[in-house]
Amino acid sequence: MITFDQVTVQYDDAPAPALRDLDLTVEEGELCLVVGHTGVGKSTLLGAVNGLVPHFTGGTLYGRVTVDGRDTAAHPPRELADVVGVVGQDPADGFVTDTVEEELAYAMEQLAIPPATMRKRVEETLDLLGLADLRHRALHELSGGQQQRVAIGSVLTAHPRVLVLDEPTSALDPTAAEEVLAAVTRLVHDLGVTVLMAEHRLERVVQYADRVIHLPGDGTARAGAPADVLRTSAVAPPVVELGRAVGWSPLPLSVRDARRAAAPLRARLADRTPGPVRPPAAGERPRLLTARGVTVAYRGVPAVRAVDLDLRSGEVTALMGRNGSGKSSLLWALQGSGPRRAGTVAVTRANGTADPHTVPAAEARRLVGLVPQTPADLLYLESVRQELDQADAESGTRGEARRILDRLAPGIDDATHPRDLSEGQKLALVLAIQLSAAPRNLLLDEPTRGLDYRAKSELIAVVDALAAEGRAVVISTHDVEFAARAADRVVVMAEGDIVADGPTAEVIVSSPVFAPQTAKVLAPLAYLTVSQVEQALAEEAAG
Template sequence: MIHFDQVTVRYEDTAEPVLRDVDLTVEEGELCLVVGHTGVGKSTLLGAVNGLVPHFTGGTLHGRVLVDGRDTAEHPPRELADVVGVVGQDPLDGFVTDTVEEELAYAMEQLAIPPATMRKRVEETLDLLGLADLRHRALYELSGGQQQRVAIGSVLTAHPRILVLDEPTSALDPTAAEEVLAAVTRLVHDLGVTVLLAEHRLERVVQYADRVIHLPGDGRVVCGSPAEIFRTSSIAPPIVELGRAAGWDPLPLSIRDARRAAAPVRARLAGTAPAPVRPVPAAAPAELLKARGVTVTYQGVPAVRAVDLHLRGGEVTALMGRNGSGKSSLLWALQGSGPRKAGTVHIPTAGGGKDADPQKLSAAGARRLVGLVPQTPTDLLYLESVQQELDQADSESDAGTDSPAAREILDRLAPGIDDATHPRDLSEGQKLALVLAIQLSAAPRVLLLDEPTRGLDYRAKAELIRIVDDLAAEGRAVVISTHDVEFVARAADRVVVMAEGDIVADGPTGEIIVASPVFAPQTAKILAPLPYLTVAQVASALPDDETDRAR
């Protein structure tokens, strides 16, 4: 179905090819998982399947890519649209209509599919992805996860034989992600659709893969069974990392298989307490934000319902909940930029003065109290170079603060970024670091991050955890809205869960996420009822001879 014949792709501004001498065949009805660190060429590999590379991206492609017998060099993307459906990382980039129903029908209109067939497929897709209640909603009104499901649905209605998905679950809550992946798996098993899927959250998808395509970063592509590739790969989900630490052979790829293999490990760890994921503060933390009765509505529809929330310095709080539960609306209301129908937000000011409400301050004044990084960091980047963005941040910061310059903060978060680089040419992790530097230049004591792990691989997430730990150590309160349960297990002291605008759970990370089968990380599921959350906790508790053997 897909065949790469000695394919090399080189861009003008790179010293080495992104892809080098790639020989690869993907058969009909296979689900292939594409893995690798950020920037190794995964998007280039996917883009070559429907001709976006090099027809629209530029660069030079040597060799041949055959898709259902068609050479992509001779058939541009529009001539492959009936065969290949593509869903990119950012769903908003691909939307061309105004409402959910119109977007689902658009691709079929371009392919001249009869109206009766179109209507039937729209209804099937609405049910398949749980979008029936949203059919008449404007796309811009949807949450990020809802937009992601619409983007996938708009491709599925055309019934492509090949489906290319670039991080399809990055904006989805765990339940929605399972529903989407189950739908994709049904397409593979029941209809013989061929799927190429790139995803950083491997813990969600590895059990569905027939084969893994690994890009080590030197231009090569290594293909094999999941167990074979993950035995030695530099990137792996927690379930594989745990199997390596425990010395399991073969490596399990599903929770069921891992629990069967983990019985001896559970026996050895019984009666031992795991090391704390984050250091315990020496003194009682100060309260930095107190919200009471915060209510947010949109056109009369409540998004946040009379929420009370207290944030303390040195504490990292994870804000979780399904898509559309009100997480982003709450963050914007706390920061002061978003609408707030009722309620109060009080933040102590420097010097012990009267508490301030960020909504009643100027934008610059609110930013000095509460910094917010939105789901798409580029929303805050509008200048032509990194240096211009940093200079603008410094000029808008209060001259009286003791905060270091934005450049100094950026060098600590992500060293080596050139001043002349255009912000939109940065990697996802670098964009996040730049926006963090801009926000921290105003020295806010409360920092709110909305879905910061989207587009980040495991290595970049580990770096983000280091950054968050440093911010908490400085006495700041950090709130992270996320669907990434593995990140929460490693980064958060406290978890707050929202549902339909209400806070339904609030407590220590271990208590909240282990109690929920939806939010529990893989390690907790495998070792339950033991209170272990991360592979690092398990590795530190295992006897030295076992960890040495695993290495």
């Protein structure tokens, strides 16, 4: 169905090819997973399948890419639209209508599909992706995860033979991600759709893959059975890392397979207490922010319902819950920019407390900093240098934003346009802008979206450093593996209410939805990460 024949892609300003001498074949009805660190060429590989590379991205494509017999060099994306459906990393970038139902119908209108068939396919897709209750909702009113499902549905209605997905679950909570992946695998198994998918959250998708293509970063690719490729790949989900650490063969790709092999390991670890994932607090942590009765509503519909929340110095809190549970609305209300129907927010400062909602914007930045789901929303100038200078001017500092950026992501050139940065670099730049105001409270809304495992580890190091400085950090996230490693405390929201609040191990281990893979494999033992297991085994070996 998809063939790469000696394909090389060279961008004009790049020192080396993004892809080099690729010979690959993806068969009809196959779910093929593309893995690798950020920046190794995954998006280039996906873009070559529908002609975006090189027709719109520039650069030079050598060799030949064919899809269902069509040469993508001779067929631009518009001439492949009936064969290839593409969903990019940011779903909102592809929306062209106003409501969910209109968006699902748009692609079929462009392909001149009869109205009766259009109506039937729209209804099928609404049910398939759980969007029936949202059919008349405006797209801009949807949560990030709901927008992601609509974006996938908008290409599914055209019934493409090939589906290209670039991080399809990045904005979804665990349950919604399972629903989307179940729908995708149904297309593969029942309809013979060929799916080419790039995803950083391998723990969610690798068990569904028929084949894996690993891009190591030198332009080449290695393709094969998932277990064979992941045994030595630079990126792997926790369940695979656990299998590597223990020496299991065959290598497990799912929690179910790992639990079948884990009985001897559980017996070895039964008498050992897991070491802490994060160092325990030394003494009482002073309170930096107190929220009482915070209520947010949009057009009379409650998004946050009378929430009470305290944030403490040096504490990292993971804010979790399904899409639409009110996490982002709560963060914006705490920061002061978002609407608040009722309640109070008091932030500790040198001379008492202040409500960020009632003070000037410059002072509010010094009380609470917030990085939104899409950090690029805060970047509007023409160069990194201009963004940093503007941050210093607003914060009354000189060179502070640059010093922070160099600590978070060294090597970013002043002249670079912010839109040309990688997702991780954009996040670092926005963090530097916000931290230049020295807020004691920092709120991060889905910061791991678009980050690979290595970048997440770097983000954890940044968060640890911020907490060590005495800041309170709140991270809204659907990434249970990240929360297990990064957070001291987990707060879970549902329908605008806080339904759980406690130490990370207590909250996520007790939940079948929010538990990380290691916890599921070794339950009822209280292990959260592979590192804890490796530490326990090393202590056992040392006697």
